[in-house]
Amino acid sequence: MTPHNGRSEQLSQQYAAVIHPSWRSRLAPLTIVAIGFLYLVYLFFYFDFANIGDRWRTDRAQIFALDSYAYKVHVETKWRDISKLKVALEGSRWETYKTLPSWIDQQADGSSIIDMGDFGVINLTKDRIEMNWAEPAKPIIIERNTDGTLKVLEGRPLPSWMRISKSKIDIRPDLFARVQITGNKVLIHRFFYGWEYFWFDFDSPLAGYSFGQTIDFIFDEQRQDPARSNLDFVGHEIWTNSLWLHKDVYVALMQTIFMAVMGTVMAAVLGLPLAFMAAYNVTPFASVRFGLRRLFDALRGIDMLIWSLIFIRAFGMGPFSGLLAIGVTDTGTLGKLMSEAIENTDKKQIEGVQSTGADKMQQHRFGILPQILPLFISQTLYYLESNTRGAVIIGAMGAGGIGLQFLGALRTGTDWENVAYISIVVLITVMLMDMLSSRLRRALIK
């Protein structure tokens, strides 16, 4: 037996429990993992993940995705009189173009040539529509019989993106172009990239102005509105945009930020004194401490959401109810946290201040406060960030602000571009608040 072997034997004896663990200690982690795994399997069936594909609405997802970065222009006409073309943004009654856009060329005899961009050209004549799509090269011609039925004259074999039913022919060569023909009308959708009328809405005199044109307009001597300067006019037009509702969105955003900031300030202002009163090294009365402790538990145990429901019942919908809900919940959390921090402060500093002859108030001010201030500031700033997100959520539940705007846009079921816009605004705001609070934290606590 070499000394080396003796050493390894010694080690194996010393660490017998590590090298050869008992069955119990080997089985325990395995049992936990097995139970966890069984639970996951149970949840898999509980939430019916196997059939998740059936519930997924591809059509809706496509509309949502397309609508959030593109807009469509409807061209609608009746077979009865094809010279009457109705061209409207998203088919809206309020956003109908008075003059035809440049991609529609109407002839003297009432027929028209509609340019579909990269996808092809549509020739619309009396009782006949001819579509020259980029692919396939052959034109597709559809005629309308006198009895109102439709007939595909040319274009066979039909491409897969053309669907014919008893009353309707639906042609969609691309996501960005669609033609629907029925017995009495023709509806053409042409899609364009971008957020149309983001700056100036449809009814604005500046609608469709480019950036350069707007700059020119601002420096133009001629005033659009005699009452105000052109710069003011541009600002006013953007602010009162009726399609994108910039005014409503940003006023609501301000309300949300306000709710978060005021709620946090309220929690800080109420929470710190209450925390002092609930700490045993400050307050000698056990009953006061006990009462405050239970108060903190109640304030924080009842969720922010439930508080907001109670306050909305009492004060009605609006940011005030929201800020109270945030303030009350965080008073509980901050109070509990800070009172524990106060109890954990170093006694030496307080005694040092006491030895100079300071009274109780001064001892707390100079002995305790400097010790807990960094934690207090960093917690409050952390709440500021999480409350911004919270304010969006309780806003949607009825407290108002951007959350409610978002819910409104979503409930229309059509304004997906607005949903996307508000989501982006919310996301940027929360990220900015996050950055701001961590910057402040770093600057204040070195």
Next chain:
Amino acid sequence: MPVATPAHLARIETELHRQSRLRTIYSALGIGVLIVFMVFGFNSADEANAGSFSDGITRLFDFPAEIIRLSFEAGWSWFGLLWHYFPFLLETIHMAMLATFIGFVGAVVISLLASSNLITNKLFVSTMRRLMDFMRAFPELVLAMVLLFLMGKSAVPALIAVAFHTIGALGKLFSEANENADMRPVEGLKATGAGWLQQIRFGIIPQVLPNYLSYGLLRLEINVRASTILGFVGAGGIGEQLTANIQWTYGADVTAIFVLLISTIIALDYISRWVRGRLIGTGSMVGA
């Protein structure tokens, strides 16, 4: 220079007085601004609100009083309501559990990729961090509502939304834990020729696992609340029951749900504190 010293000290003293006066003025100004901000803010919020504060304060306890009165009227059948709503509470807890689990696994992966001491490519690390910021910033509700529209009303969209947010939130905490980990075990493993995954598995994970689990438990508690809230917009569970009953002021049902919810939150709070205490306790023993 003994002669110059008194003048020097006097200058310091006047400067000290001047600075402390300045500080007092600044503090007073700060408090003044805060008070003006609060008063002005409360007033403007009060105006924007549907009902005013002075009217509402008298009615503040009307609603709680009303539902408590209705619960007493319900008598013994109130306990039956607890039993009736228990399955909905379980659904919410299941949602939170699965979302936390998915979020936890995702966060472990993304946090390892976002730790500058484990990945040398700085650009990659900062990209991963931005990705986590993005996931964290998305309010669950916004994502959940879009997904609810796309996937129909069920718990799954809400679950995905909560898990998505959890990945970002936990990922940030985990990556901080990773970066604070002792790198010597990793170096030791590297010396034995261990691969990257082996270095992580045997060098980092044993150090940070207690932290991971304790953050995960904390998150579970938050996610129970979040899942409840998402029930309000149609994700099912106890939240959905709560909205319906609150709207119709079915007092007994509302209090039964409140009691279930609050006791769950308090129970989770205690359980997670107990487990965390044990985890961090053993964790520190391993470190010592």
